[in-house]
Amino acid sequence: MDGPSSMSLPDLDDSVFPMFKVERVQLQFSISSDFVAAQVANNVLILALSTGRILRIDLDSPGDIDDIDLPKRPQEIGLIRQMFLDPSASHLIITTTLGENYYLHTQSRQPKVLYKLKGVRIETIAWNPSLPTASTREILIGASDGNVYEVYIEPSNEFYRREEKYLKAVYKIPDAAITGLRIDLISNRPDGRAIVISTTTRLFHFAGRIGRPGQEGSGSIFSKLFETEIPTIHEVPPDSKPVPSTLTVSPNPPEGVSAHGQDGERSYAWLSAQGVLYGQLRTNAPSPSQGPNIFNNSKMLRRDKIPASQSVTGRKRPTLDPIAGILLTQWHLLSFVEGRIVATQRLDEKIVYDQVVLQSGDKMLCLVSDQEKNTFWLFTTQEIYEIVVNDEDRDVWKVMLAAQKFDLASQYARSPAQKDAVATASGDYLIQKNQYLEAASVYGKSSRSFEQVALTFIDHGEQDALRKYLLTKISTYKKTYVMQRIMVASWLVEIFMSKLNSLDDTITTKAQLTEGSNTAETKDELGTIQKEFQDFVGKYKADLDRRTTYDIISSHGREHELLAYATAIDDSNYVLSYWIQRERWQESLDVFKKQKDPDIFYRYSSVLMTHVATEVIDILMRHPDLNPRKLIPALLNYNQDSSIPLAKNQAARYLNYCINQLQSTDPAIHNTLISIYASHPSPSEAALMSYLSAQSLNAKPLYDTDFAFRLCIQHSRVQSAVHIYSSMGEYSSAVDLALKHNQIDLASSVADRPTETDPALRKRLWLAVAKKVISRQDTGSIKTALDFMKRCDLLRIEDLIPFFPDFVVIDDFKEEICSALESYSRSIAALDVEMDASAATAESIKKDIKQLNNRYAIVEPGERCRVCQLPLLSRQFFVFPSCQHGFHSDCLGRKVLDGSGLTVRGRIRELQATIARGGRREREARELDALVAQQCILCGDYAIKQIDEPFVGETDDHDEWAI
Secondary structure: OOOOOOOOOOOOOOOOOOEEEEEOOOOOOOOOOOOEEEEEEEOOEEEEOOEEEEEEOOOOOOOOOOEOOOOOOOOHHHEEEEEEEOOOOOOOEEEEOOEEEEEEEEOOOOOEEEEOOOOOOOEEEEEEOOOOOOOOEEEEEEEOEEEEEEEOOOOOOOOOOOEEEEEEEEEEEEOOOOOOOEEEEOOOOEEEEEEEEOOOOOEEEEEOOOOOOOOOOOOOOOHHHHHHHEEEEEEEEOOOOOOOOOEEEEEOOOOOOOOHHHHOEEEEEEEEOOEEEEEEOOOOOOOOHHHHHHHOOOEEEEEEHHHOOOOOOOOOOOOOOOOOOOEOOOEEEEEEOOOOEEEEEEEOOEEEEEEEOOOOOOOOOEEEEEEOOEEEEEOOOEEEEEEOOOOOOOOOHHHHHOOOOOHHHHOOOOOHHHHHHHHHHHHHHHHHOOOHHHHHHHHHHHOOHHHHHHHHHOOOOOHHHHHHHHHHHHHHHHOOOOOHHHHHHHHHHHHHHHHHHHHHHHHHHHHHHOOOOOOOHHHHHHHHHHHHHHHHHHHHHOOOOHHHHHHHHOOOOHHHHHHHHHOOOOHHHHHHHHHHHHOOHHHOOOOOOOOOOHHHHHHHHHHHHHHHHHHHHHHHHHOOOOOOHHHHHHHHHHOOOOOOOOOOOOHHHHHHHHHOOOOOOOOOHHHHHHHHHHHOOOOOOOOHHHHHOOOOOOOOOOOOHHHHHHHHHHOOOOHHHHHHHOOOHHHHHHHHHHOOOOOHHHHHHHHOOOOOHHHHHHHHHHHHHHHHHHHHHHHHHHHHHHHOOOOOOOOOHHHHHOOOOOOOOOHHHHHHHHHHHHHHHHHHHHHHHHHHHHHHHHHHHHHHHHHEEEOOOOOOOOOEEOOOOOOOHHHOEEOOOOOOOOEHHHHHHHHHHHHHHHHHHHHHHHHHHHHHHOOOOHHHHHHHHHHOOOOOOOOOOHHHHHHHHOOOOOOOOOOHHHH
């Protein structure tokens, strides 16, 4: 199918501004002399005047101008003929009409003479691609005599030091002037260089390795390349009259934009008598065919393809003047011919701009470009023009589309309408080429009717292409297109299932028809489609209706895909059921451990614990938020396997974790653990007793004691049952139960528990144990029974005698009786001693009482009350003989009343009120005196209680205590 013509495309341009425009530059100052040369680089404009002056202007700040003069007048060295400025605007070389050459550094205003280049008529310079540096490094200079020189220029402030470190002629083209030079780095080759040299009729291309001198600037590096490499030459026939010739390259691409879609490859253009030869500079690794490929893939724009200028009357000029100058933009070739600027699209050689700039009689001085800033300039002797380029790649997509380069067309299409036009045309082209899969991807991004595209693939039986189209289409739908996304996604599920079934049938058929046939390719395709389906449901699961999708996949019997879909939508119930039904326990655990829904744990723990209990418990213990009560059925179901030792019982492990780590107080948890311990066939009660002992530390046990006791009795856990009885305080029942099961030691340990709290109970319990022990002993073992009874200090021989049989001879425990009688004798003797001591103590007390009645104290006439400091004899008083302190009775009463407790204080006030009512109140008076005068308030407990009272009271004079 022929590619669509750009003329038939709708106007899809995204810009209304002209692509090219020539603007006259108005200087902010006046210049009286003519321009003789000009250069622009890195936004720095340099003008050379006929007077020998050089103006250096920073275009970012046009007011900042450097006015520089050559060392000698033009009459001595000639007019400035040309200037050469490196791309960074750091280095400037000036050549005059009399063969004088000068060097000017950007940080200097004093041009330096290049003595070694004296007399060399410089036509072109190839700057080192490794710029910028303080020096020029190694550069190539093309002269009018056909010589190519290598020179290294380094500025110096020393008077006797030359700027050129060395100068060497490295190549010679006989009988031809060098009109252009270019050096490029070869990618991935640090020492690789590609060099292009042009004359008026020939173009040379070198590619190879450069030399490596010991020190930079110490010798030539390009000599080796020119000596060892044979150039590729492109030659055109000479013209009968001189014509302009030059070599130019495209500027650096804007940041983030590749040049000409070639990943940074530059374009070149060579102006010759035939026209302009242009193409790509290939800077890949050098190969023998690199040079020929560059020239063979280049195009020639002949002069006659540029229309002749028209006269004032509208007639075309009979003869064509040659092209005077050329420049390259990123996509176009700018030609200056007959006073016009003509812009030609290099891709299709169509002229997109043709504008008269100079009138008849005006001549162009030079046409230059700023390689760094992508600006383009035209100079005459009096005027400066800037060729403004605006959005020059706007129509590239049309050109690429017309050339059926759809990938590049899509790359340069900008607006959605442009991209859609490219996609539609590309899809139509691919359909005609029967490339349905490729067309599917392209159609999916176009606006072509969904029904039309789908029917096209269906009519051609291209289910794979239809699947690819639908996958591409659904990716273009917005999230708001809910119905469209659901319908397309559901259709895709159906297509995937049909494809998978078809592949399965193919594998089965091949295996049946041809035994040992190779089905590996079909199996690989099956695996690829399955992976593609998994990726699809993972990406578009939100667009799939769960019930519909399950129905579609189930109708095709695709269990593997059902699992993939359930996994994608996180349907854990289905996934777990799937793996459990197939007894794939590791896969089940992989799903189980990722769950966060508690119901999943409650539902599937029972079956999983039957087979992988340890791993399940590990998972459950990582989820402390679960309700352990709901896991009890799973734990009990697991516990039905009686062959599991208690040490490895995972149900007990989890319950202990809940009790000890989670501090569970749920009785159901504790009762379940008791049930597991009690019902285990192991005869040991260590685990159960350990739990019960730990619970006995609590004020109230967290388990149901009746339930626990019944279990212990049911499973003959006597020690545990006795412990439960004891924890309830039922010591008698505990001892009876232990004795019932002949657990003498256990009964003895229980009988010892009520020690000081209830000695009578303790004795009763020991008598019960003693009775059991004696009843078990025959007559020959009476002594053994008596020795056992010595473990309790409350038992006496007389308590035990009733338990012995009537036929027991007294000789069997004569020693014990004698020992008991001797003990009684010692007790009676001790009581006699105590009685004598008590009588002596009573007699001593009587004597002390008699002496108390005779106690007295001497009160001096000036003795004062220790409280109010008034004379003590002024009213009723108390004197304490032991300390000789005296107090008025009322003063002492107030102090005692203030310092006594509520009970004593109330009694004192009650007695005072009773005495105040009058009458004979001797008993009350004695009781009141006893309470008030019980002890001295300065020597007794009252003084001690006043330790926290301040020395200075509220009523005291604080100044008396001042220091």
